[in-house]
Every structure is written in structure tokens, then in C-alpha cells.
Amino acid sequence: MKIIAKTLENLEHVLATELEAIGAEDIQILKRAVTYQGDLSILYKSNLLLRTCLRVLVFIKEFPVKNESDLYAEIKDMPWEDYLGVDDTFAIDSIVNSDQFRHANYIALKAKDAIADRFRDKYGKRPSVDVKSPDLKINVHIRQNIVTISLDSSGSSLHMRGYRKNHVDAPLNEVLAAGLILLSGWDKKSPLIDPMCGSGTILCEAAMIASNRPPQKINRNFTFMKWKNFNSELYEQVCNDAVNGIIHSNLPPISGEDKIKSAVQAAMVNITEAGLSDLITVEQNDFFYHDDAQNTTLIFNPPYDARLKEDDVTDFYKHIGDKLKMSFKNCTAWIISGHLDALKHVGLRPSSKKALLNGEIPSLFCKYEMYEGSKKEKWKQRVHHED
Numbered sequence: 001m002k003i004i005a006k007t008l009e010n011l012e013h014v015l016a017t018e019l020e021a022i023g024a025e026d027i028q029i030l031k032r033a034v035t036y037q038g039d040l041s042i043l044y045k046s047n048l049l050l051r052t053c054l055r056v057l058v059f060i061k062e063f064p065v066k067n068e069s070d071l072y073a074e075i076k077d078m079p080w081e082d083y084l085g086v087d088d089t090f091a092i093d094s095i096v097n098s099d100q101f102r103h104a105n106y107i108a109l110k111a112k113d114a115i116a117d118r119f120r121d122k123y124g125k126r127p128s129v130d131v132k133s134p135d136l137k138i139n140v141h142i143r144q145n146i147v148t149i150s151l152d153s154s155g156s157s158l159h160m161r162g163y164r165k166n167h168v169d170a171p172l173n174e175v176l177a178a179g180l181i182l183l184s185g186w187d188k189k190s191p192l193i194d195p196m197c198g199s200g201t202i203l204c205e206a207a208m209i210a211s212n213r214p215p216q217k218i219n220r221n222f223t224f225m226k227w228k229n230f231n232s233e234l235y236e237q238v239c240n241d242a243v244n245g246i247i248h249s250n251l252p253p254i255s256g257e258d259k260i261k262s263a264v265q266a267a268m269v270n271i272t273e274a275g276l277s278d279l280i281t282v283e284q285n286d287f288f289y290h291d292d293a294q295n296t297t298l299i300f301n302p303p304y305d306a307r308l309k310e311d312d313v314t315d316f317y318k319h320i321g322d323k324l325k326m327s328f329k330n331c332t333a334w335i336i337s338g339h340l341d342a343l344k345h346v347g348l349r350p351s352s353k354k355a356l357l358n359g360e361i362p363s364l365f366c367k368y369e370m371y372e373g374s375k376k377e378k379w380k381q382r383v384h385h386e387d
């Protein structure tokens with residue numbers, strides 16, 4: 001099968017690395033998506049195990065069209081009875097990126113009519129539409145005049161892991177949080193802190209990564225389970241392998257802090273819901289009063305709140321930089337922020353900067369390495385040690 005995994009902008013390479021690890025073949029990077037070849041086992045693993053994937057589609061047909069009548073005829077001509085019974089339900093998701101075709105809803109309507117008419121002509125009866133919980137979710141994608149038809153094997157977006165029961169303002173998307181941890185190259189052995197943890201998304205994703213837990217619950221309902229070719233034994237095998245692969249010992253300390261009590265409570269609820277209470281500690285604390293730490297990775301997204309006045313934001317980021325220099329020697333801090341100006345006030349030179357989108361907000365994910373003493377001394381020590 002040709003499979004398409006969708007992701008967030010600039011996480012394509014991270015997703016490709018995850019795909020390699022599960023055995024996908026012929027991996028090709030597109031914009032916000034990665035395509036690859038795989039069998040049913042790879043399809044099941046993609047849904048259950050990929051941390052930076054939003055949705056997994058199975059490609060079925062691609063064709064050029066001149067107008068809506070062409071689109072209708074091509075779709076009507078496809079053997080939909082291989083995928084759907086007359087008593088099943090279906091829904092169409094359409095994405096249109098074309099100068100010629102502009103209205104995604106109209107395209108979805110045309111595709112729906114084509115499928116319904118095919119069934120009516122053949123069987124005198126047609127499957128009905130159910131947008132909430134269809135048996136078959138069909139994806140119609142138009143780029144200029146090229147139509148790609150695929151089947152959505154996931155159902156609801158895979159960023160919804162199911163553990164977020166409590167919210168704070170501006171929580172990170174779970175797929176983005178997992179992407180940050182994988183991009184950071186954290187060794188999964190040294191301590192990790194999110195000192196402004198909000199609802200605990202980074203903490204949960206980090207604990208799942210360190211313990212090799214699947215990001216999705218084993219009992220999640222994926223739409224591929226309703227497909228005619230669903231192989232429940234194979235899926236059970238994939239789940240068993242995933243559970244057997246969970247690491248239970250020698251896990252790194254993962255801790256979160258937030259200065260607001262309700263955020264700490266939200267994080268605790270979510271961590272418990274994710275079944276990760278044994279792996280993560282959370283407490284109420286103001287970052288600026290944090291005890292000194294060594295050899296620790298910090299990953300966080302400070303507020304860059306529209307409600308804060310401009311001077312307050314720059315001061316806030318300057319204080320973050322001062323605190324990092326003072327209390328986190330020999331540590332690495334990664335900060336994601338959409339306030340690109342404020343980031344300049346951290347006062348440390350980032351050793352890496354990655355452009356990402358947090359929701360619709362263009363953001364930077366910056367790495368700061370705090371050396372004990374100057375960089376030159378550190379370098380001298382290393383050369384001496386290697387001699």
C-alpha cells in the first residue's frame with residue numbers, strides 16, 4: 001500500500017525517522033506529510049506508534065480532472081463496493097488547493113453524489129452519510145487539477161491522545177510536544193524538566209518517549225477497524241508487541257513545575273489519566289526561584305501572552321535567560337516561543353534554532369547550552385581530557 005502520514009509543518013523529517021524505525025519503505029518527504037510503502041502491519045503501527053503523525057491515509061487513486069463533471073465521473077467509476085456495503089456509512093473530507101477548484105464543500109458534495117449514485121444504480125440502495133462516526137472516511141485532495149483519493153485509517157486526529165482531561169491557556173498540541181522532544185535529541189537518560197508545564201503535555205510526551213509507551217491507548221478506536229480487510233489478529237499482535245516493548249526500569253527523572261496552582265492540578269489530572277504518575281513529578285513553583293540544577297534538559301514554552309505588555313514580555317524573557325545562566329550550569333534549555341522579538345532578550349546565543357508552527361503562530365524552537373565557565377575553558381578541558 002502507498003500510505004500518507006500527515007504531520008505539522010517542519011516535523012516531516014522527525015516523522016520520517018519514526019517511520020524508518022517501524023519498518024516503512026520508500027519514505028518520501030512532502031509538505032506537512034510523508035509518503036511511504038507498507039503492509040497492514042505498518043498501517044496499524046503507524047496509527048498506534050507514530051508520535052508526530054496527525055493522521056494516516058491509504059492512497060487509492062490519483063487522476064487529473066478538467067472540471068467537476070470529470071471529478072464526478074472518475075469517482076463514480078471507482079469500485080466503492082470493495083470498501084463499503086449499502087448498509088455502511090461514509091463521510092468525505094476534502095482539501096482543495098487549486099486555482100480552478102475553490103470550494104472544498106462543493107467538491108465533497110460532488111464526491112458524495114458520485115458514490116451514492118454508483119450504489120443506487122447497482123443495488124437500488126445507497127449507504128448513508130455519517131459525518132460523526134462513519135464506517136469509511138474518504139479523503140479527496142485536489143492540488144491544481146490533480147485529485148488524490150485516499151481512505152482515512154485514523155478517525156479523529158492522532159494528536160488527541162485522550163489524556164488531556166484538564167486544560168490551561170494555550171496548551172501545546174500533543175504532536176508538537178512530542179516533536180519538540182524528538183527534535184531536542186534528549187538522551188532519555190538525564191533528567192528532564194518543564195519549568196512552566198501548564199497542563200503537562202511536554203511531560204506526558206517525554207515520559208511516553210522515555211518508556212517507549214505507544215502514544216495512543218491500546219483500546220483506541222481507529223477507523224481501519226471498520227474496514228473490510230481489518231485483521232484483528234494482526235492488530236492484536238501489533239498491540240502485544242507494543243506493550244511488551246514498554247521499558248519499566250532505569251527511567252530518567254521527569255518533573256514539571258508551574259507557578260499557578262490550577263495548572264499544576266490540571267497537569268496532575270492529565271498525567272494520571274495517561275497512566276504516567278509513577279514517571280513524572282509535578283509541583284507548584286516559580287521558575288525564578290528554582291533550585292540550582294546540573295546536567296538537566298529543560299524544554300518549555302513560556303507564555304508570550306498578548307495580555308502582557310511589550311516591556312513586560314521582554315523583561316520576562318531577559319529574566320529567563322539570567323536564571324538559566326545562574327542556576328542551570330551544564331544544562332541544555334530548549335524554548336519554543338511565538339514571540340520572536342522577546343526571544344532576542346534571553347541574552348544567550350542559541351546553538352540551534354528551528355522554525356515551527358504552534359497552532360497558526362510562527363514560532364522558533366531555540367537551544368541554549370549553559371556552560372560552567374566560558375566556552376573556551378570548556379573546550380580546553382575537553383582537548384586536555386581527550387589527550
Ligand SMILES: C[S@@+](CC[C@H](N)C(=O)[O-])C[C@H]1O[C@@H](n2cnc3c(N)ncnc32)[C@H](O)[C@@H]1O
Binds near residue numbers: 172
Ligand atoms: C503557554 S503555557 C504552557 C502550556 C503547556 N506547555 C501545556 O501544554 O499545557 C505557559 C505556562 O507558564 C506558566 N508560568 C508563567 N510564568 C511562570 C513562572 N515564573 N514560573 C513557573 N511557571 C510560569 C503559566 O502559568 C502557564 O501555565
